[in-house]
Amino acid sequence: MGFVCGLFLLLTLPALALTEVVVSFSVCPDFFWKDQNGKPVTPTILTEVDPQSGHDRYQKICQRYNNLYQFATLYDTTNKIPVYSAYNIEGIQKCNRKSNWFIEPELDDISGGPDMKNEENVKNLGENQAINNDYVKSGYDKGHLYPVSQADDQCTAYSTFTLTNAAPQHWHFNRGVWNQMERAVLNYMNTNCQLDTNKIAYIVTGIVPSNPSSLMNKRVNIPAYFWNAFCCFDNISKKWVSKAHLGPNDISGTLWELSLTNLETNLAQDYGKAFSVFGGHCQSDINNPIYPKP
Secondary structure, X not given: OHHHHHHHHHHHHHHHEEEEEEOOHHHOHHHOEEOOOOOEEOOOOOOOEOOOOOOEOEEXXXXXXXXXXXXXXXXXXXXXXXXXXXXXXXXXXXXOOOOOOEEOHHHHOOOOOOEOEOOOOOOOOOOOOOOHHHXXXXXXXXXXXOOHHHOOOHXXXXXXXXXXXXXXXXXXXXXXXXXXHHHHHHHHHHHHEOOOOOOOEEEEEEEEOXXXXXXXXXXXXXXXXXXXXXXXXXXXXXXXXXXXXEEEOOOOOOOEEEOHHHHHHHHHHHHOOOOOOOOOOOOOEOOOOOOOOO
């Protein structure tokens, strides 16, 4: 499936790269934890509406690619970085990377259409989002929130290459401990969690913006921290379990492994309001370490 999909997309990419700015994540519910009644529970949705324009700085995006929803993102149009991306894993496949990155035209131009696309012919380009030029000679990586390494097919992997799914990430942090953690989480889930259409793993990766703002290219917030939490059905205990990670976006190589509860406590302090990743569910912590510290 991955090879066929990849070949097909190379031939038809512009027409198939679709995304949507939506009013509610109910448009793409599959990427969120489900309660006992099967109702999707999103992470806390931040909101800040301008009383004059009625514009909410935090925009909900259902990321769609190859005519399928692939993941969901809450995007901060003031800081021009995502708050988080939510996605799931049903299996593991080594996927290829792309060299070019898309933007979301509807964030800058309401009539820009739902197509995730290159930057050409987009009105008000960059008014509400980061663009490729912001990263040029910045010294920062385009840090995936939903990483290529955790995509379970090639179509999904390609869909992650949108700047609405990326934030400025220190290269040493991105290519070092953060990358190692992403792979350790993937290995853990592959070994210990039930990954199929009945019991999929849910993952949310997000950032904490710098405050006061440290800016890239004088306009894009450079996150102070990156965080990650996952919930999966454990093969042995036969219950839903979780683990979280948090690290400063700098050269220190620091990464903390912590419980979901402790992560949410930290995020509540950083965001200035109560914050829940899985709606108060999946609180059973994996007691054993997942990430082997170097």
